[in-house]
Amino acid sequence: MQVEENLNGERLDKALSTLTGESRSLVQVLIKKQAVLVNGEKTKANYKVKAGDELSYEMEEPEELSVTPENIPLDIYYEDADVLVVNKPQGMVVHPSAGHSTGTLVNALLYHCTDLSGINGVVRPGIVHRIDKDTSGLLMVAKNDIAHESLSEQLKAKTSDRIYLALVHGDIKHQKGTIEAPIGRAKEDRKKMAVVADGKEARTHFEVLERFGDYTLVKCELDTGRTHQIRVHMKYIGHPLAGDPKYGPKNTLAGNGQFLHASELGFLHPRTGEALHFKAPLPKIFEETLEKLREE
Incomplete structure (x- = not known):
C-alpha cells in the first residue's frame, strides 16, 4: 500500500494503523518483529513516513488458544x-x-x-x-x-x-x-x-x-x-x-x-x-x- 499525502510526516505505526484499521499496539508489535517493510526495508515505529512510501506487512496466523479456562472465583x-x-x-x-x-x-x-x-x-x-x-x-x-x-x-x-x-x-x-x-x-x-x-x-x-x-x-x-x-x-x-x-x-x-x-x-x-x-x-x-x- 502507498502512503498518501494526508499521512506525510506521520509516524510509521500511526500511518499503518490508519491505513489498515489494525490497532496501533498490534502494529507496533509487528514492527518490533520486523514484519513491516517501508520501500522493502525494515525500520522503526518512529520513522516518519513520506508521501509515496510503499508499506507492506505480514500477519502471523493466529495461535490456537492453549490456555484452559478454569472455574476459579473472581473478586x-x-x-x-x-x-x-x-x-x-x-x-x-x-x-x-x-x-x-x-x-x-x-x-x-x-x-x-x-x-x-x-x-x-x-x-x-x-x-x-x-x-x-x-x-x-x-x-x-x-x-x-x-x-x-x-x-x-x-x-x-x-x-x-x-x-x-x-x-x-x-x-x-x-x-x-x-x-x-x-x-x-x-x-x-x-x-x-x-x-x-x-x-x-x-x-x-x-x-x-x-x-x-x-x-x-x-x-x-x-x-x-x-x-x-x-x-x-x-x-x-x-x-x-x-x-x-x-x-x-x-x-x-x-x-x-x-x-x-x-x-x-x-x-x-x-x-x-x-x-x-x-x-x-x-x-x-x-x-x-x-x-x-x-x-x-
Missing part, C-alpha cells in the same frame, strides 16, 4: 463490555508461564468471559498490566483491542492512578518523598531486578501513613511500571518490604510473601472517557499484621 469490582477491574488475591499468578500453567488469573478470566483483547497474545489475553504473584490488589483487564490500546496509552502517559500500600522494614525518616532511580536486571543475579545505571527510567512517590518503630506503613504511587519497582526502590533506600523473600532480609514478619497491596486504581473509561476510581481493602493477613504491630 470483580467493575465490568462492562470494554473493561473489567478485578481484585487479585495474594498467591495468584497473573498469566501462565513456565511452572504456572494453571490456576492463574487468565485461566479464571477465560472461564468468566471469552471476549478479552488479543493484543498480548494467547497466554495474556486482556492483560494490560501485571502485579507479582504475592502482591494482592486491583488490576484492569481489557475486553477488546480498542480498550486495551486506550488503557495502555494511559499507562504510558502516566495519567492512570496506581496506588499501593506497603509495609517496610525500619523507620523512614522523611514523611514523604520520591525515589527516581533506573531499574534493570541485577548484574550478579539475572532473576532479580536492581537499580542499575543502564536501567529503564523508574519513579516511585511514597508517603508515610503509620510508624511502628521497626516497621513503617507507606503509600506508594507509581509514575512508571517496572518489574518489581516498589520492592526494588524501597530496598534501594534501605527499607525493603516486610515478608519479601527476594529483596528483603530473612528476619522478617511471617506472612505469605511481601506485604504489598495494590489498593487503588483509577483511569478514564476507554469508550466514554468517564473517570473511574476503585479502592480495595487490605487482605486479612495484612490487616491482622498491622493490628499486632499497633498492639506491640
Whole structure:
C-alpha cells in the first residue's frame, strides 16, 4: 500500500494503523518483529513516513488458544463490555508461564468471559498490566483491542492512578518523598531486578501513613511500571518490604510473601472517557499484621 499525502510526516505505526484499521499496539508489535517493510526495508515505529512510501506487512496466523479456562472465583469490582477491574488475591499468578500453567488469573478470566483483547497474545489475553504473584490488589483487564490500546496509552502517559500500600522494614525518616532511580536486571543475579545505571527510567512517590518503630506503613504511587519497582526502590533506600523473600532480609514478619497491596486504581473509561476510581481493602493477613504491630 502507498502512503498518501494526508499521512506525510506521520509516524510509521500511526500511518499503518490508519491505513489498515489494525490497532496501533498490534502494529507496533509487528514492527518490533520486523514484519513491516517501508520501500522493502525494515525500520522503526518512529520513522516518519513520506508521501509515496510503499508499506507492506505480514500477519502471523493466529495461535490456537492453549490456555484452559478454569472455574476459579473472581473478586470483580467493575465490568462492562470494554473493561473489567478485578481484585487479585495474594498467591495468584497473573498469566501462565513456565511452572504456572494453571490456576492463574487468565485461566479464571477465560472461564468468566471469552471476549478479552488479543493484543498480548494467547497466554495474556486482556492483560494490560501485571502485579507479582504475592502482591494482592486491583488490576484492569481489557475486553477488546480498542480498550486495551486506550488503557495502555494511559499507562504510558502516566495519567492512570496506581496506588499501593506497603509495609517496610525500619523507620523512614522523611514523611514523604520520591525515589527516581533506573531499574534493570541485577548484574550478579539475572532473576532479580536492581537499580542499575543502564536501567529503564523508574519513579516511585511514597508517603508515610503509620510508624511502628521497626516497621513503617507507606503509600506508594507509581509514575512508571517496572518489574518489581516498589520492592526494588524501597530496598534501594534501605527499607525493603516486610515478608519479601527476594529483596528483603530473612528476619522478617511471617506472612505469605511481601506485604504489598495494590489498593487503588483509577483511569478514564476507554469508550466514554468517564473517570473511574476503585479502592480495595487490605487482605486479612495484612490487616491482622498491622493490628499486632499497633498492639506491640
